[in-house]
Amino acid sequence: MKVFNFLFALFLFISFHSFSQADTTERVVLVIHGGAGTIMKKHLSPEKEAAYTEKMTEALQAGYAVIESGGTSILAVQAAINIMEDSPLFNAGKGAVYAHDETQQMDASIMDGKTKNAGAVAGVGTIKNPINAAIAVMNLSEHVLLTGEGAVEFAAKNGVEIVDSSYFKSERRLENLKRIKAEENDHGNLEPVDEELKMDVLDKKYGTVGAVALDKENNLAAGTSTGGMTNKRYNRVGDSPIIGAGTYADNNACGVSCTGHGEYFIRNVVAYDVCALMLYKEISVKEATAEVIKKQTELGGAGGVIALDKDGNVAMPFNTAGMFRGYITESGKVVVLMFGE
Ligand code: ASP
Numbered sequence: 001m002k003v004f005n006f007l008f009a010l011f012l013f014i015s016f017h018s019f020s021q022a023d024t025t026e027r028v029v030l031v032i033h034g035g036a037g038t039i040m041k042k043h044l045s046p047e048k049e050a051a052y053t054e055k056m057t058e059a060l061q062a063g064y065a066v067i068e069s070g071g072t073s074i075l076a077v078q079a080a081i082n083i084m085e086d087s088p089l090f091n092a093g094k095g096a097v098y099a100h101d102e103t104q105q106m107d108a109s110i111m112d113g114k115t116k117n118a119g120a121v122a123g124v125g126t127i128k129n130p131i132n133a134a135i136a137v138m139n140l141s142e143h144v145l146l147t148g149e150g151a152v153e154f155a156a157k158n159g160v161e162i163v164d165s166s167y168f169k170s171e172r173r174l175e176n177l178k179r180i181k182a183e184e185n186d187h188g189n190l191e192p193v194d195e196e197l198k199m200d201v202l203d204k205k206y207g208t209v210g211a212v213a214l215d216k217e218n219n220l221a222a223g224t225s226t227g228g229m230t231n232k233r234y235n236r237v238g239d240s241p242i243i244g245a246g247t248y249a250d251n252n253a254c255g256v257s258c259t260g261h262g263e264y265f266i267r268n269v270v271a272y273d274v275c276a277l278m279l280y281k282e283i284s285v286k287e288a289t290a291e292v293i294k295k296q297t298e299l300g301g302a303g304g305v306i307a308l309d310k311d312g313n314v315a316m317p318f319n320t321a322g323m324f325r326g327y328i329t330e331s332g333k334v335v336v337l338m339f340g341e
Contacts, residue, residue: 026329027312029214030063032056032080034090035207036259036304039322039338049338052089052324056336059083060328063213073221073255074112074135076213081108081131081225084209088170090324091207093129096168096227098177099236104168106227107241108134109145113220113249113310118144120241121151125168128161131225134241136160145241173230180231207324208240210257212249212308220310222247222255222271229262238262244272251310253278254285260296260303260320268295274307285309293317 034056044052063080067073085093096104108130109120119138122145127133133155137146140158156162208226215221224247226240239246239262246262248271249255256271265271270292277288285307296303297319304318306325316325316337326336 028314028327028329029067031306031308031314031327032059032211033259033306034209034324036318036320036323037206053336055087055089056326057334060334064328067215073213073215073219077211077221077223080211081223082129085129085225090209091227092209092225097173097230100231100233106130108225109241109247110134110138110223111247111249113251113255118243120145122147122237122241123235124151125165126162127155128163131223133160177230208259212255214308220249220251220255222249222257224257239265244269248272248275250275254307254309256307258305261301264299264301285313286315289315289317293319
């Protein structure tokens with residue numbers, strides 16, 4: 001396993017590339033991701049590829065509708081993330097992966113670039129849309145991060161929808177856990193396995209969702225929601241609910257949401273680093289995100305980031321084979337990508 005990790009880090013280092021697709025002249029108002037990983041055409045059937053494109057388009061249009069009607073960037077982020085949380089395609093909400101003990105433990109966070117207010121929840125198993133709980137923590141509590149039972153109690157008291165844990169049950173995700181455990185014990189390759197499942201096992205299923213929005217008042221907001229990493233133990237929490245690591249927003253710079261191997265994103269304080277680089281070095285969002293991905297690659301951390309600056313410039317670099325990602329411009333033009341185009 002250690003040899004595998006070393007080879008993987010080496011692969012990342014050698015094959016560092018930064019697909020950013022920041023080349024749109026129009027102001028972008030919303031950017032989303034649906035996770036980074038071994039996302040390659042050969043792993044996805046045409047139907048699955050179409051399903052991802054459709055769902056991400058729906059998420060972008062839902063957020064766009066909020067912005068168009070004069071809603072805040074926070075509400076736009078929420079609308080986009082809710083669509084992806086309600087879909088089994090992504091590792092968030094309905095599609096959350098399983099921890100080692102076959103429970104599902106979700107994390108989410110939100111940050112308001114205008115006020116620097118932030119809210120987050122971690123290790124919650126019965127909140128239908130964890131991003132809604134994060135928003136409730138931001139708006140209705142004096143805290144930033146609530147965890148476990150306490151977070152659920154707070155969410156329930158404040159009208160956030162609670163569901164039975166069976167709502168999240170997924171045979172496919174359980175199969176994924178089983179295969180990762182088998183691989184851990186050195187008897188992998190359980191047959192039969194389809195290409196998409198192979199991809200999930202290889203990645204330990206990344207697939208977190210995130211969004212950054214810029215509203216008509218020029219306010220930025222960023223949010224992230226995840227089931228974490230398959231087979232996680234001991235109430236492990238990744239970067240997604242950690243403000244500064246997985247999510248950050250500052251109206252003076254940009255909004256950022258990350259996806260990938262959380263431990264590395266925590267260690268490099270990635271989301272905050274993007275904003276800090278822009279402010280301290282006076283560089284563009286494209287340059288700042290490329291720099292943090294380079295640092296991630298050097299550390300051996302697989303993943304990617306989405307970022308949107310105060311002028312509507314977007315960047316979406318990653319060091320994995322692919323990343324589900326897309327944006328929508330001020331005029332409503334949708335761009336959805338997933339492979340290393
Ligand atoms: N960053 C998430 C975590 O480590 C996983 C992901 O992005 O898919 O929990």
